[in-house]
Each structure stands twice: as structure tokens, then as C-alpha cells.
Amino acid sequence: MKAALIGVGQAGGKVASAIRAADRAAGYDAIRGVLAVNTAESDLAPLDVETMLVGQERVKGHGVGADNELGASIMQADVGEVMGGLDGVVDPATEAIFVVAGLGGGTGSGGAPVLARELRRVYETPVYGLGILPGRDEGAIYQANAGRSLKTLVRETDALLLVDNDAWHESGESVEESFAAINETIARRIGLVLAAGENVEGVGESVVDSSEVINTLRTGGMAAIGYASAEAAPDASENINVVTSTTRKALMTGMSVPQTERAEAGLVIVAGEPDRVSRKGVERARKWVEEKTESMQVRGGDLPLESDRIGVVIVLSGIASSTRLESFMERAKAASESVDREDPTAAFDNDELDGLF
Numbered sequence: 001m002k003a004a005l006i007g008v009g010q011a012g013g014k015v016a017s018a019i020r021a022a023d024r025a026a027g028y029d030a031i032r033g034v035l036a037v038n039t040a041e042s043d044l045a046p047l048d049v050e051t052m053l054v055g056q057e058r059v060k061g062h063g064v065g066a067d068n069e070l071g072a073s074i075m076q077a078d079v080g081e082v083m084g085g086l087d088g089v090v091d092p093a094t095e096a097i098f099v100v101a102g103l104g105g106g107t108g109s110g111g112a113p114v115l116a117r118e119l120r121r122v123y124e125t126p127v128y129g130l131g132i133l134p135g136r137d138e139g140a141i142y143q144a145n146a147g148r149s150l151k152t153l154v155r156e157t158d159a160l161l162l163v164d165n166d167a168w169h170e171s172g173e174s175v176e177e178s179f180a181a182i183n184e185t186i187a188r189r190i191g192l193v194l195a196a197g198e199n200v201e202g203v204g205e206s207v208v209d210s211s212e213v214i215n216t217l218r219t220g221g222m223a224a225i226g227y228a229s230a231e232a233a234p235d236a237s238e239n240i241n242v243v244t245s246t247t248r249k250a251l252m253t254g255m256s257v258p259q260t261e262r263a264e265a266g267l268v269i270v271a272g273e274p275d276r277v278s279r280k281g282v283e284r285a286r287k288w289v290e291e292k293t294e295s296m297q298v299r300g301g302d303l304p305l306e307s308d309r310i311g312v313v314i315v316l317s318g319i320a321s322s323t324r325l326e327s328f329m330e331r332a333k334a335a336s337e338s339v340d341r342e343d344p345t346a347a348f349d350n351d352e353l354d355g356l357f
């Protein structure tokens with residue numbers, strides 16, 4: 001799937017660069033171009049991708065702190081410049097544009113929804129969000145920002161793929177310590193989804209194609225991805241259970257939004273050597289996910305790659321609010337109330353979390 005990535009803010013830039021690095025290392029070359037946009041000059045400096053500094057008149061390259069309203073306002077003012085910087089990032093072959101951002105901060109949280117809206121106005125290709133939710137131990141302002149940003153970004157994108165910062169980090173590490181590891185994990189897993197349709201070696205009916213990813217995400221709303229892998233026997237006929245049990249593990253313990261159980265649509269991608277991937281296993285896994293998520297349609301396919309393991313990626317779209325998402329939204333609401341009390345002039349509605357615009 002030929003994709004353009006636009007990272008907004010610190011996490012956005014880092015995750016977008018990590019995705020491209022993983023894509024290149026694996027040899028998929030699905031990523032057409034990457035642009036990192038930020039209000040903080042120092043966050044752009046270490047990135048190995050094209051960069052653009054915005055809001056220079058207002059914040060002089062020093063960032064917006066955790067002020068996502070300022071982040072939104074700066075993006076609004078400079079969105080023409082950002083769109084003008086997309087030559088060579090988005091091209092006629094681009095099949096999807098991803099706006100990548102951490103939702104808890106300022107620049108990405110506020111800027112991503114503004115940019116997504118403009119991208120959708122201008123481009124025919126789908127515009128997806130890849131949004132990172134703060135871990136439960138991050139401060140109140142991050143929770144409140146992320147709640148408002150999520151609400152806005154889901155409205156302004158064709159689908160919003162969420163990754164919870166608590167989902168894929170090793171226990172014992174703080175979220176900050178594990179950012180690099182989390183980014184690496186996000187990059188490899190998203191990389192497998194983007195590899196759909198790019199893997200030229202395996203051509204066949206069952207090989208997953210980029211249109212299947214796009215059709216899965218067509219439900220809109222929030223989406224999540226899951227992953228698990230296991231050792232596989234050399235012969236496909238011995239791997240029916242490997243495929244089905246790995247699929248179960250991906251859904252039960254490997255989702256980017258933990259406790260995601262129901263969805264409108266899904267896609268099960270089984271990655272591995274064609275000789276090892278059991279078609280019967282893929283079909284059973286697909287059906288199991290369909291039943292388990294009470295989904296209207298779950299697609300299934302394989303992704304040929306060289307490995308003695310089998311990896312299963314599950315994309316779920318139109319995910320219903322899970323226990324985890326509900327508790328996040330509760331935290332976000334409570335946090336925005338406490339932020340309100342500190343700043344009684346803030347125009348929050350305490351009963352319902354407001355969108356950003």
C-alpha cells in the first residue's frame with residue numbers, strides 16, 4: 001500500500017520516521033514520502049526525514065508546550081505552507097495518507113485534526129489518522145488533550161487508527177523509557193499492514209492487497225491493530241493450529257487498544273513463508289475473528305515473507321468503545337474538569353468533552 005506519512009509534533013515525527021525506517025529495512029518500500037511538521041525546532045533536528053517548522057512568528061521554534069488549542073491555531077494559520085510542502089511526499093501513486101500524532105501533547109494533538117481536514121478537502125485518497133493515546137500514568141493535561149483531540153480527529157479522518165501507549169510496552173519500564181521500543185513495535189506492525197500489496201514475490205489469490213486494507217477501514221471511526229507471532233512447522237498442513245492460536249493471541253493480548261472486542265469490519269493478515277502458511281488456518285482464523293468481534297465482514301489473506309515464524313496482524317475498524325477506551329474517555333473528562341478548575345476561564349463543558357473545533 002503506497003502511503004505518505006505526515007508526522008505532526010514530537011511523537012508524530014518520531015513514529016513516522018520509525019515506520020519509514022522499518023519499511024526500508026524490511027524492503028517493502030511502501031512509504032512514498034514522509035514529512036515531519038513541528039513548532040519545536042529541537043524536535044525536528046534529530047529526524048532523518050523531510051521536516052517543516054511551523055508557527056515561527058508565534059512561538060519562535062520553541063514549541064507550544066501542551067497547549068493543543070495553540071497547536072490547532074498555528075496549524076490553521078500555516079496549513080497552506082504545509083500543503084505546499086507535500087510535493088514529493090504525496091504523489092499520484094499514493095494510495096493513502098497517514099497523519100501521525102501523539103494525541104496528548106500540543107502540536108500534534110491540536111495540529112493533526114486541522115491538517116487532516118485540509119488533506120481531505122484537497123486529496124481524493126483516503127486520509128487516516130494514526131493517533132497515540134497517553135498511558136494511564138501520564139498527567140491530567142495529556143489525558144484531557146487526548147480526549148478532545150481524539151474526538152476531533154476521528155471526525156476529520158477517514159479512519160483513526162489508535163495505539164495506546166500502555167498497550168505495547170514491557171512491564172517495569174516507564175512509558176518514557178520505552179518510547180523507542182514502543183515506536184519500533186508500532187513501526188514493525190504498521191509496516192506489515194502497509195506491506196499489503198507491495199510484496200511482489202508472492203502473487204496469488206490469497207495474497208492480501210492494499211484495497212483490502214482500504215476496504216476494511218472504509219467503515220470509518222476508530223480502528224486498532226493487533227499482532228502476535230509463533231514458531232511454525234516447515235509444512236503448512238501442520239500449521240492450522242499455529243495460525244488459529246496466534247490469531248487468538250493477537251486479538252486477546254496483542255491489540256493496540258487493549259480489550260477491543262467488537263468491530264464493524266476486520267482484516268486478518270497471516271505473514272510467513274507461503275509453504276508454511278495454512279490456508280485452512282487462515283480461513284478458520286478469519287471466521288473466528290468475525291464471530292468473536294460480531295463483525296459484518298472480516299477479510300483474510302496472507303503476506304509472503306521469509307521467516308520460520310508465522311505472524312498474524314489483525315486490523316479492526318469501526319471498533320466499539322471498549323472498557324479500555326471508556327476508561328480513557330472517563331479519565332479525559334475528569335482531567336478536563338480538573339484542568340478547568342485550575343483555569344476557570346477555560347471554555348470547557350463539564351458534562352461532555354468538547355472537540356477542539
Ligand code: GDP
Nearest residue numbers: 009010011014102104105106107108134179182
Ligand atoms: P507535541 O510535540 O506537542 O505534539 O507533543 P508530544 O508528541 O511530545 O507528546 C504527546 C503525547 O505523545 C504524550 O502523550 C507523550 O507521552 C507521547 N509521546 C511523546 N513522544 C513519544 C514517542 O516517541 N513515542 C510514543 N509512543 N509516544 C510519545
